Amino acid sequence: MRQQRVMATLLLESNRIIPVSRLVQATWGEAAPATAHHQIRKMVADLRNRLGGGGQSIVTDGPGYRLVVEEDQLDLSLFDIRTRRAGEAEKSGLPVNAMTELQEALDLWTGQALSGIDGPVIRAAAELLDERRVAVTERLMDLRLTHGHARDLISDLRALVSEHPLRETLWTQLILALYRSNRHAEALRTYEDVRCLLADELGVDPGIELMKLHELILRNDPTLDCPSRRTKSGIGVPVMVRPCALPYDVPDFTGREAELQRLTSMVAENADRTALIVTIDGMAGIGKTAFAVHAAHKLARLFPDGQLFVDFNGFTPGRKPIPVAEAIATLLSTLGVPDGEIPHDLQGRIAMWRMRTAGRRLLLLLDNTADAAQVLPLLPGMPGCVTLITSRAPLSGVDGAVLQSLELLTPDESRALLERVVGTMRLATERETVTTLIEMCGRLPLALRIVAARLNNRPQWSVAHMVDRLGNERRRLSELVVGDRSVHAAIAHSYGSLRPDQQRLFRLLGLHPGHDYDAYAAAALAGIPVDEAESLLEGLLDSRLLVQREVGRYNYHNLVLSYARDAASSHETEHTGTRAIHRLLDYYLHTAEAAANLLDLGRRQVALCLSCPPSHVPPLADGKASLRWFDTERHNLRMAVEEAQRQGLHGHCYHLPHMMAHYLQLRGCSDDQLTLLKTAFDAAAQLNDHHAQGRTLLNLAVSDWFYGRFSEALDRAVQALAVAEKLGDADFQGACLSRIGIFHAALGRYEEALHHYKCALDIHEGHGNWSEVSMTLVSTSSTKATLGLFDDAHRDACRAVSIDRRSGYRNGEVMGLLAMSTAQAGMNDLEGAASSLNTAYELVHTDEMPGYEAAVLVQQGHLHRRLGQLDEATAAGRRAMEILGTTRRSVTAIRGQNLLGSIDCDRGDYILAFERHRYAQRLALRSGHRLETARALDGIARALAGLGQCEAARTVWREALDHFEEMGTHEVFAVRRRLARQVSSVPAPHP
Numbered sequence: 001m002r003q004q005r006v007m008a009t010l011l012l013e014s015n016r017i018i019p020v021s022r023l024v025q026a027t028w029g030e031a032a033p034a035t036a037h038h039q040i041r042k043m044v045a046d047l048r049n050r051l052g053g054g055g056q057s058i059v060t061d062g063p064g065y066r067l068v069v070e071e072d073q074l075d076l077s078l079f080d081i082r083t084r085r086a087g088e089a090e091k092s093g094l095p096v097n098a099m100t101e102l103q104e105a106l107d108l109w110t111g112q113a114l115s116g117i118d119g120p121v122i123r124a125a126a127e128l129l130d131e132r133r134v135a136v137t138e139r140l141m142d143l144r145l146t147h148g149h150a151r152d153l154i155s156d157l158r159a160l161v162s163e164h165p166l167r168e169t170l171w172t173q174l175i176l177a178l179y180r181s182n183r184h185a186e187a188l189r190t191y192e193d194v195r196c197l198l199a200d201e202l203g204v205d206p207g208i209e210l211m212k213l214h215e216l217i218l219r220n221d222p223t224l225d226c227p228s229r230r231t232k233s234g235i236g237v238p239v240m241v242r243p244c245a246l247p248y249d250v251p252d253f254t255g256r257e258a259e260l261q262r263l264t265s266m267v268a269e270n271a272d273r274t275a276l277i278v279t280i281d282g283m284a285g286i287g288k289t290a291f292a293v294h295a296a297h298k299l300a301r302l303f304p305d306g307q308l309f310v311d312f313n314g315f316t317p318g319r320k321p322i323p324v325a326e327a328i329a330t331l332l333s334t335l336g337v338p339d340g341e342i343p344h345d346l347q348g349r350i351a352m353w354r355m356r357t358a359g360r361r362l363l364l365l366l367d368n369t370a371d372a373a374q375v376l377p378l379l380p381g382m383p384g385c386v387t388l389i390t391s392r393a394p395l396s397g398v399d400g401a402v403l404q405s406l407e408l409l410t411p412d413e414s415r416a417l418l419e420r421v422v423g424t425m426r427l428a429t430e431r432e433t434v435t436t437l438i439e440m441c442g443r444l445p446l447a448l449r450i451v452a453a454r455l456n457n458r459p460q461w462s463v464a465h466m467v468d469r470l471g472n473e474r475r476r477l478s479e480l481v482v483g484d485r486s487v488h489a490a491i492a493h494s495y496g497s498l499r500p501d502q503q504r505l506f507r508l509l510g511l512h513p514g515h516d517y518d519a520y521a522a523a524a525l526a527g528i529p530v531d532e533a534e535s536l537l538e539g540l541l542d543s544r545l546l547v548q549r550e551v552g553r554y555n556y557h558n559l560v561l562s563y564a565r566d567a568a569s570s571h572e573t574e575h576t577g578t579r580a581i582h583r584l585l586d587y588y589l590h591t592a593e594a595a596a597n598l599l600d601l602g603r604r605q606v607a608l609c610l611s612c613p614p615s616h617v618p619p620l621a622d623g624k625a626s627l628r629w630f631d632t633e634r635h636n637l638r639m640a641v642e643e644a645q646r647q648g649l650h651g652h653c654y655h656l657p658h659m660m661a662h663y664l665q666l667r668g669c670s671d672d673q674l675t676l677l678k679t680a681f682d683a684a685a686q687l688n689d690h691h692a693q694g695r696t697l698l699n700l701a702v703s704d705w706f707y708g709r710f711s712e713a714l715d716r717a718v719q720a721l722a723v724a725e726k727l728g729d730a731d732f733q734g735a736c737l738s739r740i741g742i743f744h745a746a747l748g749r750y751e752e753a754l755h756h757y758k759c760a761l762d763i764h765e766g767h768g769n770w771s772e773v774s775m776t777l778v779s780t781s782s783t784k785a786t787l788g789l790f791d792d793a794h795r796d797a798c799r800a801v802s803i804d805r806r807s808g809y810r811n812g813e814v815m816g817l818l819a820m821s822t823a824q825a826g827m828n829d830l831e832g833a834a835s836s837l838n839t840a841y842e843l844v845h846t847d848e849m850p851g852y853e854a855a856v857l858v859q860q861g862h863l864h865r866r867l868g869q870l871d872e873a874t875a876a877g878r879r880a881m882e883i884l885g886t887t888r889r890s891v892t893a894i895r896g897q898n899l900l901g902s903i904d905c906d907r908g909d910y911i912l913a914f915e916r917h918r919y920a921q922r923l924a925l926r927s928g929h930r931l932e933t934a935r936a937l938d939g940i941a942r943a944l945a946g947l948g949q950c951e952a953a954r955t956v957w958r959e960a961l962d963h964f965e966e967m968g969t970h971e972v973f974a975v976r977r978r979l980a981r982q983v984s985s986v987p988a989p990h991p
Contacts, residue, residue, distance in 0.1 A: 002027045003043045004117050010058065010067035012125050014074055019064040026121040070269075075108045076129075082108075083136055085384065089359030095147055097359045100305065102140040109133055134164060141173045148226050150180035165197060168207050175210075179217055180226055187217055243306040243334045246365065247289075249297040252420040255413030256291055259404060263295050266402065267302065267386050276386045277379060279395045282406035283544035283557060284315065284490035285446030288390040289367050291406060296365050296388060303386070305360035308334055310378075314370030315392055315497075317489045321370045324377050328353050331364075331378070350377045358382050366390070372397030392494060392544045408443040408557075411435070417445065421452035430463040437463055440470045441480075442558045446487055453482045476562050491563045494543050505536045506545060507571055508580050509556070510564030513643040514636030516555035520618050521636070524587035525580050530616040553632070579612070581643060585652050587614040588633070588640045592659040595626035600662040601809045602771020604731075606655060623810065630663040638672065641679055653683035654692050661699050666811065668851035668884075670706040677703055691732070694723030698736055705743060708890030708927030714743040731772075734763030738776040745783050746891070748930030748967045753783050774803040774812045781819040786931065788970025790826035797823055814840045814852050818859055825863060826970070833863055854883040855892045861899045865906065873903050894923045894932040901939045910946035917943060934963035938975055945982060954982050 009018060009026040024036045033039070044058055044065055051057040059066050069077075082105035089097035113129035114122055137160065144153055157174035164170055171194045178187035191214045195206050205211070216224050263278060270276050280288050300307050310327045313319040322330075328349040332342050335356050343349050361384040366375050369391045375398065379387055389395060394403060409417065415434060419427055427434050441447035451466055469479050480487040495503065508525050509517070517525075523533035537554050540546040546554045556564060568577060590613060597605055598620055620626050630637075637660055644652035657676035664673040677700045684692035701716035721736035741756035757780045764772040777800035785793035801816035803809075817840035824833035837860050844853040857880035864873035877900045884893045901916030917939035924933040937960035944953035957979040964972035 002039075003047065005119050005122055006040065006043050007047060008114055008117050008122055008125075010065065011069075011074065011076070014067045014069045014077070017061045017064050017066050021064075023064070026119060029120055079105050079108050085359050086139075088382070090143075094355065094359055095143055097305070099140060099143050099147070101359065102136055102143070104304070105136060106133070106140065134167065138167075138169045138173070141170070145173060145176060145180070146226075150177040150226065153177045154181065161194075166201065168194070168198075168210055172209055172213055175213060175217070176224065179224055184217065184220075188214075191217075242304065243308060243336075244300065245309045245334050246296050246300065246307050247293050247309060249294050250290060252417070253290060253294045254417040254420055255409050256287075256294075256406070259291065259406065260295055260298070263404060264298055267299055274383055275380050277398060277401040278386070278388050278404055279398055279401045280388060280390045280404045280406060281392060281394045281544070283444075283547075283560070284392060284494055285444045285487055285559075286406045286408070286544075287445035288392075288406055290445070292365055292367060292388045292390050296363055299363055299386065303361045303363040305362050306335070307363040307365070309365045309367065311367045312369045312374050314368045314374070315490075315493050316368060317486075317493050321374065324374055325349055327366075327374070328378060332356065346377075353378065354381065357385065359384075361385065364388070369395070371395070393542045409445060409448070411438060411443065414438040414441070414443045414448055417448050418452055421449065422455050426455075427463060433463045433467055437467050437470070440467065440476070440558075444487070444557065444559060446485065446490060447480050447559060450480050450482045450485055450487065453485075457482070473562055474566070477559065477566070480559070487559055488563065491545070491560055494545055495563070495567065498540075498543060498545075502536055502539050502543075503567075505533070506540055506564055507568040508577075509546075509554075510561060510566075510568040511572075511577055511581055512584065512636075513581075513639040514633075515639070516549075516553045517636070518552050518554070518618070518632075520591075520614075520616055521584060521587060522554070523616050524612075524614050525584045527580070527583055527612075578647070581647060582649075583612040583614070585640055585644055585647070585649060586610040586612045587617070588637060589652055589655060589659075590614050591617050591620075591629070592633075592637060592656060595620055595629050596659040596662060598626040599623045599630070599666070600771075600811070601807055602769075602774075602812070603662065606659075608655070609651075627663065627666070630660065631667075634660075634663075634669075634672075638676065641676060645679065645683075650683040650686045654680045654687065654689070654696070656680075658695070658699065661702075665702070665706065666849050666851060668706075668854075670703055674700070674703045674707070690723055691727055691729065694720045694727070694729075694732060697723065698732075698739060701739055701743070705739075705746065706890060708894075708923065708929070710743050710746045710928040714740065714747070717743060730763050731767055731769055734760045734767070734769065734772055734776075737763070738772065738779060741776070741783075742779050745779065745786075746927075746929050746931075748963070750783050750787055750967060750969075754780065757783070770803050770807060771809055771812060774800045774807075774809065774816065777803075778812070778815045778819045781816075781823060785819070785822045785826055786967075786969050788826070790823045794820060794823035794827060810843050811849065811852065814843050814849070814856070817843075818855060821859060821863070825866065830863065830867060837863060850883045851892070854880040854896070857883070858892055858896045858899055861896075861903075865899070865903055870903055870906055874900070877903065890923065890927050891929060891932070894920050894927070894929060894936075897923065898932060898935050898939055901936075901943070905939065905942045905946060908946065910943045914940060914943035914947070930963060930967060931969065934960050934967070934969075935971070937963065938971075938978075941978070950982060954979060957982065 005027045006023055009023055020037055020040050023040050024032045027040070028036060048058050057068055059068060082101045086098040086101035086105070089095070089101060112126065113133070114126040117126075141153060141157065141160075144150075154174070154177050157170060157177055161167070161170045161174055171190070175187045175190050175194075178184075178190060191206075191210065194210065198204050198206055206214075213224075266278070267276060280292050282288050296307060296309075308331055310322070310330055312322045312327060314321050325346045328346075329342050332349065332353060333339065337352070337356065343352060357380045359382060362380065364378070364380065364385065364387040366378060366387065366389045369375050369389055371391075371393075372395045375387075375389055375395070379398075389398070389401070394405070395401065415427075415438060418434060418438070437451060438448070441451060451470075455461055455463070455466060470476050477488040477491075495506065498506065505522060505526050505528075509522065512521070512525060519530050519534035519537060522537055523530040526533060526536075528536075537546065541548055541554065545556075545560055547557055548554055572580075589608060590610060593606055593608060594617065597603055601623075618629060620629060637656060641653055641656050644650075644656070657673075657680035660676060661673055664670070664676075677696055681693060681696040681700065684696050697716050697720040701713040701720065704710075704713035704716060717736055717740045721733060721740065724732035724736050737756045738760035741753040741760065744750075744756060745753035757776050760776045761773060761780070764770075764776060777796045781793040781796035781800065784790075784796065797816050797820035801813055801820060804812035804816055817836045821833040821836040821840070824830070824836060837856060840856045841853070841860070843849075844856055857876045861873045861876035861880065864870070864876060877896055880892070880896045881900070884896060897916050897920035901913045901920060904910075904913035904916060917936045921933060921936035921940065924930075924936055937956050941953045941956040941960060944950075944956060957975060961972065961975045961979060964975055
């Protein structure tokens with residue numbers, strides 16, 4: 001009981017601080033024990049546990065406690081809200097609304113206030129609450145009497161005077177109700193009853209109001225009649241109509257659970273505090289109306305005064321948008337206003353609409369609006385109303401609105417929708433085909449419902465048949481029609497609302513061969529300034545004809561793209577379309593050349609001859625910006641090469657792959673590099689350009705090397721050298737010779753490699769081609785280090801790093817630092833090796849070069865292992881292998897596997913070490929990399945020895961030794977020592 005008193009006191013003054021002393025008084029009165037304050041704290045702690053909320057419901061605040069509740073959590077707060085609204089409705093001349101609010105306020109009561117809880121403080125509060133309840137009841141009775149409900153009130157009033165026999169106001173209302181119900185005799189007898197009651201109980205006569213009413217009844221005074229239901233203006237007192245005008249809510253509505261939860265929670269939390277407005281936008285066919293109607297039906301119970309709906313026809317094919325005045329007239333009519341009483345002018349209708357909605361809890365759904373101007377005059381200004389507005393474009397002109405943009409359904413939601421409409425059993429046997437169907441429909445709800453309806457209309461059709469019908473992109477939109485629903489029509493209406501310049505860009509964008517585009521590409525395509533292109537793109541985005549998934553990048557939904565291509569085919573001549581594509585391809589070629597030159601500072605620049613040179617290109621300040629541009633445009637550039645093939649632009653087909661080659665090499669995208677270079681080679685043949693063919697052969701050789709096809713790489717490089725020699729191009733010869741040296745080294749032919757490096761260096765130094773000098777020095781250093789010539793290797797690497805630092809060629813500097821660290825480690829300068837690798841890692845990590853980063857990590861792993869830091873070595877090796885999972889770096893991958901196998905062997909995990917080295921061996925044998933093959937064999941032998949398989953280990957070591965001896969590498973000595981230890985450990989045979 002004491003805890004109930006504490007809780008009741010907190011509730012009576014919710015959200016206000018109640019001192020502990022007042023809680024003590026409410027609980028014990030004047031007989032509080034000495035431990036009262038302590039007991040109060042214990043009771044509050046127990047209440048917190050019962051209420052939950054982590055102690056947030058009852059908070060300690062200053063000298064006492066505060067119960068934190070929302071308005072809609074407490075009946076007393078709701079009672080206050082409804083009585084306040086009733087007063088506002090009366091002031092607005094809406095007595096029916098006022099009566100509704102008062103009745104809803106009284107409906108919150110289920111008996112006497114705080115029934116069952118005693119104590120002087122509690123009882124005093126309860127009496128005040130009961131008095132407020134009776135006062136509101138009297139107020140409601142008075143309103144109902146005034147507006148013609150006398151006959152309906154008699155039984156209620158009899159019950160009330162029985163419960164409150166000394167309330168003269170209730171007796172006055174009962175007598176007046178009897179009189180107005182033509183029960184005059186009963187009215188007079190009731191007056192006599194109350195007169196006797198007051199005399200017997202209190203010894204007094206009735207009050208002035210009762211006696212005056214008695215006199216008026218005796219005179220049959222006409223002023224006692226019910227007031228006219230007509231005001232002086234002749235407009236009738238409004239009759240409360242509670243419309244439910246919402247459209248049909250489809251029973252198979254699917255998905256959008258997060259959006260629905262957000263919307264319903266927002267309404268539940270804010271509807272009583274403000275006039276909440278939610279705008280729902282999205283592309284044609286996204287399901288805005290279905291979502292809004294479904295949400296409105298879920299929310300309907302919160303709005304007992306009605307749910308209203310207007311379709312503005314903003315984007316309905318074949319219909320004109322509804323004027324604001326007509327929409328307001330429709331709404332007033334729905335609220336029960338006779339047509340003859342609706343004002344003719346717009347301002348009069350707006351005024352009546354605001355009067356009729358004041359003080360009412362209404363849900364208003366304004367569907368298919370074209371712009372903010374259509375809806376602004378309709379927005380209710382009083383709390384308690386919620387307005388849902390659907391529109392294709394965001395309604396930025398509706399201040400204070402909450403924006404809800406609808407995206408495409410997820411794949412799972414799309415499948416669930418098809419299953420609900422078509423049936424799970426029918427789709428179960430064609431799961432993969434259903435996935436294809438969903439993607440063809442672009443996960444657009446309208447398209448999915450259309451195909452579902454067509455499948456239902458044709459039970460004999462399979463999903464595969466439907467997919468076949470949608471397979472032809474030119475026919476796809478014509479297939480997505482059922483009844484009056486059409487994806488083509490929905491998109492066409494949006495297209496038709498565009499300005500001519502927007503329509504032109506929309507069509508030309510349909511010719512773009514890639515996936516997405518920025519304002520520069522759009523400007524090139526349309527032949528307009530970039531600022532104008534950006535403005536048009538933003539307009540298309542606002543019209544929901546374009547999608548933007550990242551800032552500054554735009555693309556089509558696949559069905560809108562089909563429409564755009566159809567529109568381009570119908571409205572653009574072959575000449576204008578071809579010119580637009582040529583402008584775009586020239587833009588990509590021009591910008592790719594600039595980006596390639598910044599990314600590869602040693603690259604030979606190409607003098608381009610463009611028919612439509614771009615007037616606006618993105619600012620590319622340095623290699624990082626160029627790398628980002630290539631990352632963004634990679635897919636588009638690939639598609640541009642394919643488009644150039646279709647257009648017969650062989651120059652573009654040749655140059656673009658070469659401009660991308662270094663970028664693709666940095667990113668480890670050898671698959672793309674190989675495909676594009678083969679296209680470039682074919683284009684060079686079409687151009688009959690032998691120099692271009694030779695250059696492409698050399699780049700193909702490098703691509704083969706990254707793939708691990710060393711023999712093929714060497715053959716292509718030799719062919720390229722022959723072309724260079726025939727053309728007499730010394731620089732090209734030098735490039736071929738240095739690559740031939742690299743491929744010989746990979747095959748374990750180090751003497752041949754050094755010979756080709758020297759020839760290449762002589763040419764490059766003579767011509768001042770310092771990027772090639774640096775690269776050749778790095779290759780020379782790596783080969784010398786492999787042969788154990790560490791001092792010479794270090795000297796060459798230092799020279800290469802110096803050249804690259806002077807020229808700002810960071811990629812070359814990384815390779816020079818790697819070669820330098822190898823030489824330093826061979827010279828036992830482990831601190832210097834670590835410093836070189838740390839510098840290299842900072843460069844690759846900062847410049848986002850994953851292929852180079854993996855190479856640095858593998859070398860760091862080897863150094864950590866040599867220092868006995870096995871955990872650090874393992875982490876470096878594993879990180880390198882993660883990177884290599886997304887890039888093609890065959891040599892680095894083999895080295896990484898051998899590194900991890902060596903670490904496993906050091907840890908004593910010989911089985912795992914054996915597996916890793918075996919895998920490395922298979923990769924090395926497949927590519928022909930002899931040094932890594934020998935290292936893998938050495939690792940396999942170590943693992944076998946650790947497993948106790950000594951004879952097998954000796955056999956494998958001998959095989960490894962043969963490789964090392966034939967190559968002449970410095971590792972031959974270590975293998976000989978290991979083999980010698982194994983031989984000496986074999987016990988002598990028994991005699």
